[in-house]
Amino acid sequence: MSAFFTSRWIEPLAQIDELAGGLPAGFRAAGVAAGIKESGAPDVGLMVCDAPEATSAARFTVSGTAAPPVQLCRQRCRLDAIRAVVVNAGNANAATGRMGLENAARMQGAGALVARVPEDRVAVASTGIIGVPLPMSRVNQGIARAAHELSSGGDGAFAQAIRTTDAIDKHATLEVRLASGTVRVCAQAKGAGMISPRLATMLCFVQTDARMSAATCDLLLSVCLKRSFERISVDGQLSTNDTVVLQASGASGVAVEPETEEELRLGEAIDALLRQLALRVVADGEGARRTGRVVVSGGDEELTQRVARAVADSPLVKTALYGGDPNWGRIVQAAGAAVPGSAPLELDVAIEGVPVCARGAHVPHDAAALAQAVSGPEVDYAIALPGDGAESEIYFSDLGHEYVSLNADYTT
């Protein structure tokens, strides 16, 4: 029984062992409390790769109001060779204009100083309240203190420091057996969806001691994100600060070359890791009771994607999921709304394997048994559109009273 891999939607992998913690060789990390969060909880994280030949890849929010740290990373960072990552929580440094960009640059400069690497090798990320200037003296003091606490066992403290309203822990260390040796993969994520009060961000940092090119980093990150963080929806809200970084130190000496068995196996491991972390983000959707998965099949990838998003983002579907109500009419309504002008759309719907709608019309079924089936922590929805060859899958959280309380009853 795995402590980390708890979802039935993630296939077990023979090549993986879970460890209690610890960074891959070549990495040191720390997390400290710098007084940015009012609670006094840890809020500055520092991740340093000591290997000069480190490779990396990164992805960011596509929001038109992307925060200054995201803009800075895109413009002034060697994203293929990141050596250090500096993160603060408690303040997103978003909607902060030119001063925000200057503050992000100062964070980058301070990170370069303490990690002893060029500025363009330092990525920065922020998460927390939008529209408030960063308290830079606290951030700087935090970075300086974190530099003194860097250690190979600092992944837990780093993970703690990047959290905001997260209720569920989101970090893991895996050992992955490849044909040519064993490598370690470690990841720390934060995000209770993009739905926290004023704290609208998902961050994820992944480290490995495998030796691989920046192009391989980029490929693995791209493929794994498509199957994890790009497939989740808490409230359909794109954040201003989303940042994902994968760094490879190469310190294990185990090389992962393109199109090899090693690449496939490591990719599977990172995939499982990010999928489980993404599911934890969904499950952490602020008091969420249940996680839904919708799989839409059909003849057109763009269409299956659109219908899956519409169902996953529908407040009617989400409240039904919360209430443990197998309200399939809402699935039909949400799917139809995503394909305007196509009536009559001959779709099939099954919930937890029970057909409830065939070619657009109701199918008699045992409603009581179905209500029982949707009362567990994970609920499966399958939608078949006409045609075949394409399939889209989205994981989503429910919408309940806790979401409203956290996001509404919290006032300035």
Place this chain on the structure above:
Amino acid sequence: MSAFFTSRWIEPLAQIDELAGGLPAGFRAAGVAAGIKESGAPDVGLMVCDAPEATSAARFTVSGTAAPPVQLCRQRCRLDAIRAVVVNAGNANAATGRMGLENAARMQGAGALVARVPEDRVAVASTGIIGVPLPMSRVNQGIARAAHELSSGGDGAFAQAIRTTDAIDKHATLEVRLASGTVRVCAQAKGAGMISPRLATMLCFVQTDARMSAATCDLLLSVCLKRSFERISVDGQLSTNDTVVLQASGASGVAVEPETEEELRLGEAIDALLRQLALRVVADGEGARRTGRVVVSGGDEELTQRVARAVADSPLVKTALYGGDPNWGRIVQAAGAAVPGSAPLELDVAIEGVPVCARGAHVPHDAAALAQAVSGPEVDYAIALPGDGAESEIYFSDLGHEYVSLNADYTT
């Protein structure tokens, strides 16, 4: 003080007088309880225009899973010359397949029989639970009984019969003074957004005794819908059954010709009527405390529309509205999410006239005074994107505990 026009967002019109009720000349209506709703409340409505020269226009949901009554109206109805409208509440006749189409045809046939008009002059509409076959014998008995109760004062009973979970009354009768005489306009709507438990529909029926061509009906309906029902969002959920019908009997003898002062004045009156009805639908958003209005200006109509929708549909913005929280960071986040790849988007945001964000960065303001300003029943948000010439306006409801309770705690 108007009993009907209660929103500050609707300009008073000199040519309008409100009446307590009563249909325009040439119309009779009725509403009866036929046992379709479990509650025993009225659930079958019949609207008949006795003028053979009646003109009309209609609009329907574009949902890919549009319900059989909508499909039937589109395929087998003279939408420019509707004489009678038959409506049932309590069952949407949606996701009911071929039998659903047959039942909609039976409703049309029964309506034609009792109204003594050709079948293709009868429009049908249904609202209520999705995916359950219509109880046709009850529907037919209801239509027969309604035929016996038709009267020129039946607009209130008709309005009652088309309601589902609506808590706020949504019908009105206006007298409109035109240069060549006075006409009457009457409208009945239903909809607590598209958000009722299993009852996902907005219906609106408008009658006038002005004499005008079907083309003028179509033009007026089109223009007025763009400024009313097409500008509201409760939960962004497109319904399977949305139907709007405008009928003109001509019985007043007052002609409304294209591009005349009469057309302009009547158009203004229908516009105000539908806007206030639409605002009632928003305010009825299942326990909604507050209604928001977002106006987005900029250089590109498509873009201002997209940003306005994103803000109006954002659960983060809606929960803040519910909580009376002037959380402008969420406005920035939602706007940015609607314009991917455009960072840094230099937008201005004002809430209740108070600038909070300029060119993408925070503006110092009195937060306590702003919190006070957003505690009323209507809250104004203004967003300025770069450029000018385009403007989009959307009205939206908040998202609160009552929404969750009605949509989640209700189980099968």
